[in-house]
Amino acid sequence: MLNLLNALLRTNAETEILEFKTAEQGFDKNKLGQYFSALSNEANLANKECAWLIFGINDKHKVFGTKITDRTLNEYKQEIASNTSPTSNFINTHRVNVEGKQVLMLQIPPAPKGMPVDWKGHCYGRNGSSLSALNNQERERIRLQNYVSDWSEKVVEHATIDDLFVGAISEARKQFKVKNPTLKIEEWNDIKFLNKAKITSQGKITNTTILLLGKPESEHFIKPAVAKITWILKDRDNIEKDYEHFGCPLLLSVNQVYAKIRNLKYRYLPEGTLFPDEVDQFDPFIIREALNNCIAHQDYTLGGQINLVEREDGILIFVNSGAFIPGCVEKVVAADAPETYYRNPFLASAMVGLGMIDTIGSGIKKMFVLQKDKFFPLPSYNLDNNQVKVKIIGKVVDINYARKLAQSKSELTLQEIILLDKVVKGVTLLNAEIKMLRGKGLIEGRKPNFHISSSIAESIGEKPSYIKHKGIDNEYCQNMILKFLDKFEVGNRQDFEEMLLDKLPDVLSQQQKRNKIRNNLQSLKKQKLIEPQGKLWKMSKPKN
Template structure:
């Protein structure tokens, strides 16, 4: 990275994809977001994979150093992730030491093909060194990229219908007939060439990359090289060690069932005392497995040359991973809008998969996955977006202290969006300010940032009273009463004595250091009230003044 920095410093002027800032102590987050949007869009327009924003370098390209901390960088990452659309983040942040001075190199990814990067709803660009709104011509140029290039619609030279699997074509006919029962007479009269054209899998009889992916013989994969038509199923134990695996290639239409058959969809048995639950259920709903798998196929960025991974863990977690960024703004936006996307990475492939009944384009697939998990009281799907991949984690069991699964049945006034936020609380994930306000407004959470927990009213309605008490713990008044009772009985005590007495009674939402801090704060509070006083390392009751 030092060599990269030296090369960037030799640039005579800042360019549309390179910006230097002094930023000795900090940098305004809103301005950082504008630069992220601008540099991301300019990288796309320049046909580059990324752009650079460098902190710790002045306008004369002299290294002055920056003291921005890792904690501040984490805040920057959260800010960028929360306010860019589609949701993006830094590809990497490199901290480089040059002659004792720290330089931060922010690597900013290019905008997705056909999708300009926005910051808080506005598109930014660069004109030389100037930062401003992305002009209309540039905005349209980025949007046209997706129209100009659809990898899935490419025709394959030298490939013929004989390179497709006859069994896969027969299966495609069955699927197409289910989707179009009114065409039964016509379909039976079509030869394979006409059927493939009508189903929009080939173009005027020419074999497409979509045709190879979905219907190609195993040995036909070389036609789409360097793209990979492969799904890997991997079984791991509870310690994340690999126990088994199998690879599935062309034709993907037929092999989806084979991947599905490998997943050990075990029965999950609820605890007997949870009388509201059925006695047992499948860990993973079949719809969720197929929807997640088909989404991987249709949204995969095949130009990156990666394969699709399905990782099954023996502790009841199923993970789907595909290459390529997430085109919608965010999962929250998908659940909110509940409408089809205006653009797809692989439009031709998406159309073919719709015609074969593999996916729909009405925008309800992801939302249905969330509802199915919610109705089983399981954690909601977890989407991890970044590093040019989409990772979806499905948990096939009830987690400890996870109230959100039960709320759907007992609280009919909750929206799916509110349940998603409560799910974040249960998983101890950070909440945005607007999310905190929304949950507080309905009295759904208690506690102080970042240690929120489900409110007592919710706990009572879901039978989680004991867990709520553990989360909430004793309050300061009761904590101080216990300290005073201890000193009245034993006359003196060390801080360690009070910690041993109180730590397991303080809120489970706090970590060990936070609990120790709470004990210390209560001792200081009693001291200020002149109720106790220190004697070296011992604490004693204050002596009454004459």
């Protein structure tokens, strides 16, 4: 990274995609968000892989160094994720030592094609090295990137109906008939059918046609795009055991991939009549919905393939290339309505006609509901690195949480369950999510170590678990320290840690527990109840 930094320093001046800031002690979060939006949008307009924001060096290239900590950096990342739309974040962050001082390099991704990145509702850009609003012309240039050309609708020159797989056309007819039972499809020849099903365009073969119905050897027509789904089986230690590639026609490949997945029966622990005896690990709808979404929303211009990783410990991971256009999964679930824009509208329309996907916005929500009804963890979406990664867990991970969902009489909404699922998984909550959960009394604790609140725990018979998470309070902790010193006269940090560590909240890390003990010792010192004696502590007042 030092060589790259030196190359950036050789730039005569700041540019639209390069910014230097002194930031010795820190940087204003709102200003950081504005620069993130501006640099991301400018990287898109310049067709660059990234932009750079450098902390610890001023615009004259003088090195000051920065004292920004990892903790502060994580706060910056959370702030960016919370307030950018579509949701974005740094590609990577790098610390480089220059002249004995630390320089922080923040790598910013370009805005997704067709989608300018805004910060708190405002799109920013650059006028040379100056921060400014993204002007209307630049905004439209970005927004028109995908509207001008739908990759999936492009006509494939020199391809004919002979390049399509007969069996795939036959299957497409069957599926189209299911969706349109009143049409006399059997009277149509193949060319008319493909036009009516909107798989071809005015009788011409499109990228969509090749993807869904092409012969395996026809994939070359859509290069550099790739029509490939790779299934990978991994063991519990994440070691690859088997794999297989599936190509054109994807209409048939979906069924072949589905057949590879070992959808075993999951047996619940005995809980009376609380849980069913057994269920499939993965609902067939979830597998097909996730896989077909990968096909429909893949950014084929990136040349990547679709991956499906099956783990023997009951987890499926679906990965496709391209940003998640809605920006946030929770928004999709809450809206329960069609998106206003699709990356591949022609392909999406064809897949709707064949019953592969729907466009009413209910597919993802149904996936969440099906997992909830089994008391399994909800689907997890990772939207980093310009790809969408969906993890489906086909088992109960936290029996207490599963019991909570099964017994709950609190009538939690799906949105609330999604957020409580994050709490159980230890996922960092956004500020708005914290505010909502706290406002409804659903969580307690200090950021980032939240736990389900006592009101919810009591209503579902989990009060002991709540007490375990909440742990002992400061007053009890200090009383224990005083009793120890009253009995033994002196004690060191190790004595107090041995006495108190296992009594502190489970949601705290070991270091956080030690910090809590240290803070209570300092509190007692300020109250003039105890005092240090070298590395030991003793009572400040004489014993009674």
